[in-house]
Amino acid sequence: MSATRSAAASVETVFAVLADPTTHAAIDGTxxxxxxxxxxxxxxxxxxxxxxxxxxxxRDGYYEVANKIHVLDPPRAIGWLTGHDPQGDGNLEFGGWSWRYDLASSGPSETEVTLTYDWSAVPESVRSYLRFPPFGPEHLPNSLRHLADLAARTSRM
Incomplete structure (x- = not known):
């Protein structure tokens, strides 16, 4: 599943926003x-x-995920696999889904961003209790809108 949107910021600015984990809550569309x-x-x-x-x-509403960078090509692409530490012992397990952002410059202060959510490697054992995608179709466009707004504000600073 993927979506594309233009952001009024340089490709370097958009990449810097994505490479900063402190911005991810503001970008998230869910x-x-x-x-x-x-x-x-x-x-x-x-x-x-x-x-x-x-x-x-x-359970209790709150949980943690561990993301592992598997694509890093500054400033053109960044992506991660999402997993968790089921036993709390540092041994991470990844569920087979990934997030990837591909960036293409459309000018000095314009970037086309494609966000891809790929769950094709999720095993049937996980699909038996998690529905994929686990969110509605509006999530990716919402995330890209949030990213575009944040990158545009960042580029004006």
């Missing part, structure tokens, strides 16, 4: 992303960054 647990800028493939999340169907 309201599930709460705050970063790891705040370091995303700089390398294999880097893990954790996020505090909320979903009413989760």
């Amino acid at each position: 309201g599930w992303v709460q705050e970063p647990i790891d705040q370091a800028t995303l700089t390398e493939v294999g880097q893990i960054f954790r996020m505090a999340m909320y979903h009413p169907d989760a």
